[in-house]
Amino acid sequence: MAKLAKRTFDAVVVGAGGAGLRAALQLSEAGLKTAVLSKVFPTRSHTVAAQGGVSASLGNSEPDHWHWHMYDTVKGSDWLGDQDAIEFMCRAAPQAVIELEHFGMPFDRNDDGTIYQRPFGGHMSNFGEKPVRRACAAADRTGHAMLHALYQRNVRANTQFFVEWMALDMIRDAEGKVLGVIAMEMETAEIVIFQAKATLFATGGAGRIYYSSTNAFINTGDGLGMAARAGIPLEDMEFWQFHPTGVAGAGVLITEGVRGEGGILRNASGERFMERYAPVAKDLASRDVVSRAMVTEINEGRGCGAGKDHVLLDITHLDPEVIKHRLPGIREISIKFAGVDPIKAPIPVVPTCHYQMGGIPTNYHGEVVVPDGAGNHVVVPGFYAAGEVACASVHGANRLGTNSLLDLLVFGKSAGDSLIKYVKGEVRSMPEIPQSEIDRTLARVDRLNNQTNGVEVNDARLAMQRTMQAHCGVFRFKDMLKQGVEKILEVEKMVQKTQIKDKSKVFNTARIEALELDNLIEVAKATMISAEARTESRGAHVRDDAPDTPATPNGRDDANWLKHTLWHREGNKLEYKPVNLTPLTVETIELKARSY
Amino acid sequence: MTTQTVKFSIYRYDPDKDKKPYMQDISVEVEPGERKLLDALVKLKVKDDTLSFRRSCREGVCGSDAMNINGKNGLACITDIDTLKQPIELRPLPGMPVVRDLIVDMTQFFKQYHSIKPYVVNDTPPPEKERLQSPEDRKELDGLYECILCACCSTSCPSFWWNPDKFVGPAGLLAAYRFIADTRDTTINERLDNLEDPYRLFRCHTIMNCVDVCPKELNPTKAIGKIKELMIKRVA
Ligand SMILES: Cc1cc2nc3c(=O)[nH]c(=O)nc-3n(C[C@H](O)[C@H](O)[C@H](O)COP(=O)(O)OP(=O)(O)OC[C@H]3O[C@@H](n4cnc5c(N)ncnc54)[C@H](O)[C@@H]3O)c2cc1C
Ligand code: SF4
Ligand code: SF4
Ligand code: FES
Numbered sequence: 001m002a003k004l005a006k007r008t009f010d011a012v013v014v015g016a017g018g019a020g021l022r023a024a025l026q027l028s029e030a031g032l033k034t035a036v037l038s039k040v041f042p043t044r045s046h047t048v049a050a051q052g053g054v055s056a057s058l059g060n061s062e063p064d065h066w067h068w069h070m071y072d073t074v075k076g077s078d079w080l081g082d083q084d085a086i087e088f089m090c091r092a093a094p095q096a097v098i099e100l101e102h103f104g105m106p107f108d109r110n111d112d113g114t115i116y117q118r119p120f121g122g123h124m125s126n127f128g129e130k131p132v133r134r135a136c137a138a139a140d141r142t143g144h145a146m147l148h149a150l151y152q153r154n155v156r157a158n159t160q161f162f163v164e165w166m167a168l169d170m171i172r173d174a175e176g177k178v179l180g181v182i183a184m185e186m187e188t189a190e191i192v193i194f195q196a197k198a199t200l201f202a203t204g205g206a207g208r209i210y211y212s213s214t215n216a217f218i219n220t221g222d223g224l225g226m227a228a229r230a231g232i233p234l235e236d237m238e239f240w241q242f243h244p245t246g247v248a249g250a251g252v253l254i255t256e257g258v259r260g261e262g263g264i265l266r267n268a269s270g271e272r273f274m275e276r277y278a279p280v281a282k283d284l285a286s287r288d289v290v291s292r293a294m295v296t297e298i299n300e301g302r303g304c305g306a307g308k309d310h311v312l313l314d315i316t317h318l319d320p321e322v323i324k325h326r327l328p329g330i331r332e333i334s335i336k337f338a339g340v341d342p343i344k345a346p347i348p349v350v351p352t353c354h355y356q357m358g359g360i361p362t363n364y365h366g367e368v369v370v371p372d373g374a375g376n377h378v379v380v381p382g383f384y385a386a387g388e389v390a391c392a393s394v395h396g397a398n399r400l401g402t403n404s405l406l407d408l409l410v411f412g413k414s415a416g417d418s419l420i421k422y423v424k425g426e427v428r429s430m431p432e433i434p435q436s437e438i439d440r441t442l443a444r445v446d447r448l449n450n451q452t453n454g455v456e457v458n459d460a461r462l463a464m465q466r467t468m469q470a471h472c473g474v475f476r477f478k479d480m481l482k483q484g485v486e487k488i489l490e491v492e493k494m495v496q497k498t499q500i501k502d503k504s505k506v507f508n509t510a511r512i513e514a515l516e517l518d519n520l521i522e523v524a525k526a527t528m529i530s531a532e533a534r535t536e537s538r539g540a541h542v543r544d545d546a547p548d549t550p551a552t553p554n555g556r557d558d559a560n561w562l563k564h565t566l567w568h569r570e571g572n573k574l575e576y577k578p579v580n581l582t583p584l585t586v587e588t589i590e591l592k593a594r595s596y
Numbered sequence: 597m598t599t600q601t602v603k604f605s606i607y608r609y610d611p612d613k614d615k616k617p618y619m620q621d622i623s624v625e626v627e628p629g630e631r632k633l634l635d636a637l638v639k640l641k642v643k644d645d646t647l648s649f650r651r652s653c654r655e656g657v658c659g660s661d662a663m664n665i666n667g668k669n670g671l672a673c674i675t676d677i678d679t680l681k682q683p684i685e686l687r688p689l690p691g692m693p694v695v696r697d698l699i700v701d702m703t704q705f706f707k708q709y710h711s712i713k714p715y716v717v718n719d720t721p722p723p724e725k726e727r728l729q730s731p732e733d734r735k736e737l738d739g740l741y742e743c744i745l746c747a748c749c750s751t752s753c754p755s756f757w758w759n760p761d762k763f764v765g766p767a768g769l770l771a772a773y774r775f776i777a778d779t780r781d782t783t784i785n786e787r788l789d790n791l792e793d794p795y796r797l798f799r800c801h802t803i804m805n806c807v808d809v810c811p812k813e814l815n816p817t818k819a820i821g822k823i824k825e826l827m828i829k830r831v832a
Contacts, residue, residue, distance in 0.1 A: 041659075043659070043744070045658075046652070048744075102718075106778075109730065109731045110731070113728030155715055216653045217653075217654065250629075337655070458642045500645055501645050501646060502645045504610050506612045506695065507648050
């Protein structure tokens, strides 16, 4: 029987991106003995790459109201978002952003010294009337500025970090209570138990299930994989946002803030084609709408370049000083990855996988909530999740730009607060760790270390990414999804036999990549299987076989599909739960066909 | 355009099996779309999964993949293969303990960063709204806050090589000035006191290596100069 070294804490936070750091700050300031684990040094987390802004109805440049923000978010979500959580987030936004400013965030400023705000897709004033300036920005480096400010504040609060530690699995007892995680120190390959009274997942997204993605290499859905293996279902995994403007060929993101500052999308004949698809919001329509319009232009032969395979994002009409001052990072990316200076020539762009709307099911307190088998949804004791890994659900079927950074701040904090209440609420014991939980993880690591005649990690990963890209992209087709499910289950068999040549104990990145693939494949299965089952179009999930009728506008079938998907790893079983249409204090935002 | 062969000479060292470091000659085919050094490294790793390096964002914002490329520190992900003489010689960042291959131990670097108290301190009670800052005052932070802590600068600085435990180094000093320059911070005097030391600040001899290598085109030397000016003003 293998024994592992053990460390004990009040709380373990897995992930040091925006959500993890915001939560950790709450815990440290409340005096909890907290360990924060991260695969990378905190400021290298992918929040650093966020560009455009963080939303809040501060109204610094023109009138705004949290209720309008809430309306936009519900509409953006194609009504799949839970209205209690959305109200909670939008109301908390101004406070969350002001707090961040007090932490030292270097926001851009208006002449009167207040925080600078720019327009962003889907954010409108007065319940959908016209675009509003709601995105609080630090140039086009908002995520970088925010992540560093949060890290810095944690340094001040003396948060204890375990840098380059990879959590492998979560530990649960027989009743399902969460007791912490098993993690590996990347530098030494030592495996240690982090036992805690409460555990918070903030491991970010899994955009690497697709071949072409704006996501970092490390965005491998570890939190989702760990949760799925521990019997926690994953919610709404069929909903993936394809960002309209990834640099063609490279995948690197060009923020929507570029269109917020006046950028225009053009097809091969130079036409501003969004005017046809979204007469009011035009280039600032919601992301799913813009991405589909772009793919339609390309499919109908109006794409640009030799391969007619992209469209152009044009800002050559903007004042070069505005570009240099407000969009310096974009200019840098465009020169480095597209080989064009956007002051002089338009940027070639294509829709690229960007964000997972689904995740570990939580309520707006950041508590993880699962079905109990008797028709109820109950809290998992000692388990919290926040950020992109979680599904509160505020983004529903389609996230509005700048609402994710907000989500990190608001739910990082609320999950932290709930956790503190739980830990301080009563005396929490440190029970014995079930040996079966330890064996489960060690068996997985041993299998990998001892595998012979196996499959190369890269081959299995590519097979997964290509399958997801071809069978579950911007537009989805009934037959392709069906084949996709079969294919992805085949890929899973490959993943179960991955093999590495590197057996070193020292900073073995081959082993890390193989263990990450164990997590990615869970996410890929959840996505494909949930997508195949949902026979309507909603938000980012659009199928060819969902008819556009008065009862099902744009293929959205509220009579049958106004519900959240829950995918269980065990048997790939699906079940559904109702969408919460009842906000906390205001009236329900009634269902309506979506147009921009 | 067709595939292209890229030749490398790479520093290899795995303390688990190698008695001492060696240079490995190796080459890899890259496709026309794969233009960055990191693309080639990722391909190399498919060929030989023991090759170890850090990477994450692949767009020059996370600071993971700093290394010594043909004698100059830089980020693999934003370095064009075309601009490099072959065989491309890759080594870990100089002056830092090597963990394995191109991965170095950054402890000392972060210790120095932490030593300058990298956070805004303002002990007046926060207002209900944001603290106001004019666009001009905010502009003072440009060229400072963008640092990605990649360590290209500090590990090209001779003063940091000799005294990594005593000299704050260009990255740390750039950060120090970022907080001094922030009108919201009320502790400028304590910050200057913290650097008033023959080593912490004054080991910088304006050799400018740091400016030369910074992949974000920041200028630590200028920031250091400004701190020195403030010190002198303070005395006068
Ligand atoms: C290019 C880009 C631009 C974007 N721009 C915007 C924008 O302008 N506005 C907006 O609102 N949103 C934006 N988004 C979305 C937003 O940035 C992300 O959704 C958000 O940053 C995710 O934050 P997070 O804290 O959940 O996760 P991350 O920042 O991804 O952090 C995850 C953390 O978990 C750790 N981790 C993961 N697995 C493990 C493990 N097994 N063990 C230990 N640690 C682990 C990682 O090391 C990391 O610290 C953008 C996204 C991208 C990709
Ligand atoms: S200018 Fe100063 S900090 Fe920069 S390399 Fe030279 S000695 Fe080092
Ligand atoms: S100043 Fe430049 S080189 Fe130095 S750590 Fe920051 S980004 Fe890297
Ligand atoms: S991989 Fe992030 S800076 Fe190069």
